[in-house]
Amino acid sequence: MTRIRLGMVGGGNDAFIGGVHRIASRIDGHYELVAGALSSTPEKAAASAKALGLDPDRSYGSFDEMAQAEAAREDGIQAVSIVTPNHVHFPAAKAFLSRGIHVICDKPLTATFDDAQAMEQAVSASDALFILTHNYTGYPMVRQAQAMIAQGDIGNIRVVQVEYPQDWMTDAVEVEGVKQAEWRTDPARSGAGGAIGDIGTHAYNLASFVTGLTGESLAADLHSFGAGRQLDDNAHIMLRYQGGARGMLWCSQVAPGCENALKLRVFGEKGALEWAQEDPNYLWFTPHGEATRKLTRNGAGATEASTAVSRIPGGHPEGYLEGFANIYTEAAAAIRAVQDGQSRDAVMGKLPGIAAGMEGMAFIRACVASSQKDAVWTRI
Amino acid sequence: MTRIRLGMVGGGNDAFIGGVHRIASRIDGHYELVAGALSSTPEKAAASAKALGLDPDRSYGSFDEMAQAEAAREDGIQAVSIVTPNHVHFPAAKAFLSRGIHVICDKPLTATFDDAQAMEQAVSASDALFILTHNYTGYPMVRQAQAMIAQGDIGNIRVVQVEYPQDWMTDAVEVEGVKQAEWRTDPARSGAGGAIGDIGTHAYNLASFVTGLTGESLAADLHSFGAGRQLDDNAHIMLRYQGGARGMLWCSQVAPGCENALKLRVFGEKGALEWAQEDPNYLWFTPHGEATRKLTRNGAGATEASTAVSRIPGGHPEGYLEGFANIYTEAAAAIRAVQDGQSRDAVMGKLPGIAAGMEGMAFIRACVASSQKDAVWTRI
Amino acid sequence: MTRIRLGMVGGGNDAFIGGVHRIASRIDGHYELVAGALSSTPEKAAASAKALGLDPDRSYGSFDEMAQAEAAREDGIQAVSIVTPNHVHFPAAKAFLSRGIHVICDKPLTATFDDAQAMEQAVSASDALFILTHNYTGYPMVRQAQAMIAQGDIGNIRVVQVEYPQDWMTDAVEVEGVKQAEWRTDPARSGAGGAIGDIGTHAYNLASFVTGLTGESLAADLHSFGAGRQLDDNAHIMLRYQGGARGMLWCSQVAPGCENALKLRVFGEKGALEWAQEDPNYLWFTPHGEATRKLTRNGAGATEASTAVSRIPGGHPEGYLEGFANIYTEAAAAIRAVQDGQSRDAVMGKLPGIAAGMEGMAFIRACVASSQKDAVWTRI
């Protein structure tokens, strides 16, 4: 089994998510990072490449340069990870997709809905795979929750409660030099959504992924508590799903004490499920009228859906990086399957792709539109 | 110290809340139950009175009869607990208030807003005390949360998340002979609110009590999942408070695995607090940027506000009945103060009274109105 | 149903456990406190009696005086609660038992083993009931754990882990004027056991009660960390039970962060149970190889053994006082049954009596003997 040759756009030394992608690509040994356009600042790009042990010849000044050069090499990259601020996702992805290089792209899909539609066309026009790292779908117990709901363990779904509070923007950190906060609060780089784009899309995606439900409409109350902040840092959203389920989504970046507290609860006619990202090895299952069970990853109560993406036994906690790595590992399997001649549509399995990306963009668009009209119900 | 002579309206043998009131009245030894109109069914009233050891002469067939007779006795009741379905609250309360007998009444205030206004007048016209048992305000750590917020421990409040899910009406228990469910799903006896009246008012009241904030407007999506159920059994509500705080309130009676899961989280500019009714001896406090603290009732981190209403040391859990008893005990102190000549307005302290009741009714009214107009923002 | 006339020895104003007994006696309305020898200091006795609303004529200067006077009254007390330091338990109990007055006595049984044997004789010589308030056996989920084990839900027991850490004697509080600490660290008033007598006996009793196992031998390492402290404040004990189960017991009063952290875990061939006093409404049950279940008091998974001693539905937490009240309420039923002519042996049910008291004393004796011989295995 040879490793897939991987490139990376963005992810210079001080970027959080770039490092995550790199670890995720290494955990199961399916990739070898061989090229990068790691920063828009040349010195930083070079320094980052050196720290990662890349061949200096394959450290590029821009994604365009990298796409051209790598496409021309016999041993060029087979896939690329795009881990830039949102507004770069589309042009970068297009450069690689158009050359048949598989793309693994961070979320949300793009900064604007126009870009998203262009991205959809670019994916459609290419034979390469497009994978969006909605990484929370990679957690074993999220997979199990999905499977349990699909097989009817909690009956028809009535209520979906999802929340994703954080606290790191409680103070005005974007004016205090925190780079992560700077671009996330800048509409030019983030798009029209602040917290809803950064984390609300994760929450919405997770709920959709686990329940299998399609959002129909929403009523959103977006707000910015940070002084002078242009984008929302807190969002209260009511949801209606096709088929009649109702939901609530709360995301916030100004909630002290909440580090990364994504949590999903689903209530059906016959039972309920609860999962919290910060304690991801547990899935709480209540068959209505019976005692709540603590299902554990690869332990008691675990089923094939979760054990298939677990590496080690129950009681040996796996976390965020392992869940992220599951996306990369499934992407590797998909890439190999395509290389073996299978059709692109047949290999995606549970991987989030362009459709999930478009749903996220539609969610952001609806949130902004609803909120501007004082939370009127708006189709997603 | 002699005990206050207490009567009870409602609370026959198989009623849940009547038994709770009786225990709450006994815990600290301030009351002696001496009379009752315990059921609208005469045989049941008599049997219940006998089981409670009441003098048969003081077991009455109706609250009117009881009010007249007791008011005429020299050793007549000094206070009465009203623990009937909602539509009886007003007429019963009026009968006693008009005779100068103090009233301790279960919530919500009344079944209809008209009755509520009449109740307000009846209270106003009387010299007797009117106490509404918003019992969750009696928990020690709720009191401490209130005090901490009042003294600025979490700074200006930004976000209020409150929820109160239960699961006991997941199935259509009201048609299966569960009496508690029958009247709660009957508009004639409950009023226009189902879950919002039964438990949503508790959640709304708790949030107001702890934060000191006044609700300004709300957008409500009420829904009934139970087949044929006329009143809401699930409510999603977005809230705006005076001063700019935003909130969410979720209450449900169709959420499997949730027994009585009232939970409040308050996020301010400087920190956050979290309290859960099912684990009431803990208050979680996060000063922004520092580690979360587990404050314990009458233990480490407890302050005067909570120790004053605690009976036993930290680590010896107090629960629902003790919290309820705090309302009764403070009511006893208020009654004695009035008996000693203090003015009615001066003695209520933290006790919920007619104002809290009217706020609850306004909340129900606004929820119903908003939901009927597809969740338009509605003034409370 | 008339109330049982109750007296109390000890329990003056600032005593912790006296107040607990009084609340426990009131919760279910079965007792009326009518007499007391509340303190060995006459002024304090009188003041305490007044605060409790006792008839001054029935506030006595000593238990002897009270026993004589009350036995002579037609409306004299029918039962007495003894809530003094340990060394007074025996003489006080004897004074009432010998006059046919039922005794409800705090634990441990006595300060010395000699006194314990004398107590056994006094109980034997009387017709009155003797109840020892091993109150932790009154918690509903403790009752359920006992019943589940008795019916084989976890199979033959292999391992018993019980612990009871507290932190209130971490500092040398006995020399700082904390009265509770003074007598507990004084061999003359407490007996030979410090932590093991005060809380270790509770832990040992709880384990025996729930498992139904009889302790065979133990190896104990008692230690005193507090400077100048004569009695143990930390004890490590290994246990062997009849039938082959092994156990560990840890009790400590110098464990920061532990308020009253009694916890029992029982592991059998087919499953396990776990219960923690500070969160008493939950019982965690693992059938071997299956997911752990969260059984809740009077809620999902609750059985008759626990619901019979619950007052309110699941999700409405009951706590320490309610568990204590269960002992009082069962004592009331036992007293009435004896009054109705049933034999003393037939009415005790699950109530802890003289036998449990003697087991506790044997446990203390064995701990001290073992520890003095460097933890040699010692028969209990």
Added chain:
Amino acid sequence: MTRIRLGMVGGGNDAFIGGVHRIASRIDGHYELVAGALSSTPEKAAASAKALGLDPDRSYGSFDEMAQAEAAREDGIQAVSIVTPNHVHFPAAKAFLSRGIHVICDKPLTATFDDAQAMEQAVSASDALFILTHNYTGYPMVRQAQAMIAQGDIGNIRVVQVEYPQDWMTDAVEVEGVKQAEWRTDPARSGAGGAIGDIGTHAYNLASFVTGLTGESLAADLHSFGAGRQLDDNAHIMLRYQGGARGMLWCSQVAPGCENALKLRVFGEKGALEWAQEDPNYLWFTPHGEATRKLTRNGAGATEASTAVSRIPGGHPEGYLEGFANIYTEAAAAIRAVQDGQSRDAVMGKLPGIAAGMEGMAFIRACVASSQKDAVWTRI
């Protein structure tokens, strides 16, 4: 930065710990696995090598063959991971140490104390590094606990409670074909310790690592509950540390509901710390008399000791594999430092080495000796 060339002894396809070592070596990108003697069964060795993408020429039939061949190659391995059953540790380690190849060895050190002493000599005679994967010392919050104790945050230590229960040997799985259980219950391959060797050594090591205390003596009650099982599957141990601290250690493999429940609590004169392996991102800290704090990895309350070995922000859980990877990553730094000419003794930092291994063996020996003499206190 070039990768360290790594070999592996043991770790064929169905081995648990071999896979863990491989992932741990990959996470931070410091190693490249290039050679293996992956199984004593040739076909399995070859199949495992192929699955891992090893050059077939570097898949060896025995560790001896591999040591000879790799030492002779210019591009031979620089380090080797030994992940076999215990009795192979010594001969395998010696083969590589004697050729100057660094050894990363699973614990316990060896099967017998004689082998351990020989291992000590082999390490002493070599210039290569010897690292023992006491992986639990690699968890960030374990590192923080160590640092906090070292700087006096909880004062002088009084009580150490450590436990490590599992449930996977509750049934007689060793006769049901579970390979992991077979060799662990076989004295020839495991040595004299069953649970104490497999997991008890981890618990003992963790307590020593965090507290900095040296065990002085112990009293052990080893027992085997599994029918026909020759080695202990449950151990109750009392401990005395130099300086006066007392401790308890419980390890078990027959405790239903416990997956891998390693837990450490340390109580000092000024405070306490608690850490549980199954929820490893939290460290609970109680300054005596104050509220307990929930310190989070790389989040609120985290200090340099833990952030230095964290990869991602608080709220993004890291787990078992990341903790294990910290050992590998620190080993890589040590190997590079030695390659850069630093002395072997200067580069180990917090890495567990031969000394920790000898302490573990002394612990096993003392446990067995004490238990054979009915738990007499035995010097470690």
